[in-house]
Amino acid sequence: MNLGRLATIRIGLPLTRKKGDVHDNLYFTYKTVTLKSFSSTGALLHSELDEFIANEELNENYITQEGDILVRLREPNIAVHIDKNSSGLVVPALMAIIKPKKEINSIYLTHFINSTIAQRKLQKEVKGTTIAMIKAQDLSDLEVVVPPKQTQEKIVKIFNLANQEIDLLNQLTQLKMQLKDELFSTIITKEQNI
The missing domain is CATH 3.90.220.20 (DNA methylase specificity domains)
Structure with a gap:
């Protein structure tokens, strides 16, 4: 339709x-x-x-x-x-x-x-x-x-959970990138102070 x-x-x-x-x-x-x-x-x-x-x-x-x-x-x-x-x-x-x-x-x-x-x-x-x-x-x-309303609602539940997982993985990726940058800065700063 x-x-x-x-x-x-x-x-x-x-x-x-x-x-x-x-x-x-x-x-x-x-x-x-x-x-x-x-x-x-x-x-x-x-x-x-x-x-x-x-x-x-x-x-x-x-x-x-x-x-x-x-x-x-x-x-x-x-x-x-x-x-x-x-x-x-x-x-x-x-x-x-x-x-x-x-x-x-x-x-x-x-x-x-x-x-x-x-x-x-x-x-x-x-x-x-x-x-x-x-x-x-x-x-x-x-x-x-x-599809029938009941099927639509099932699809919504599944996709909402999948999107929550994707959002969490994206947040984790951002945190990992931030940690990597901070770790690199810490190592470089220590090397410069030696």
Whole structure:
């Protein structure tokens, strides 16, 4: 079934149209998602959010809500799931906001979009040589495999555990690299003091 039949898909807000300034009499401050906010495991990186000052209150269509999925339109076309801790963020125009209907688990759909199967299909739709991008219509046309709800939930549990393990291994790798650097610095410092 096409993604367009399973969800509503909307492009994010062109931020320059609503850009305000703290020196304006009336302004609104929001946190906004950036292209760097997308982790390869489908999680939103809160450390990579930016602040956005708007000249008016923004339409809620451009604000994340729990259960939404954001997809980068610029390569890599990673999808992230919005949980309750990630709601209330402004989505810029380089991203699509997907609001799944009830028959599909939004976390399953995020995993599906990030799967090799979907990524290959999206790769064929990429336009542009300098900045490779897909269109919202490409997402809408994406053929999605929709197993029964119970199977979707099993897949979500398995993938969530796998992603937790990947995150832990990445953290361990970072710590090992830091330890290696500190060890090297310690040895070199001792050698210089001899």
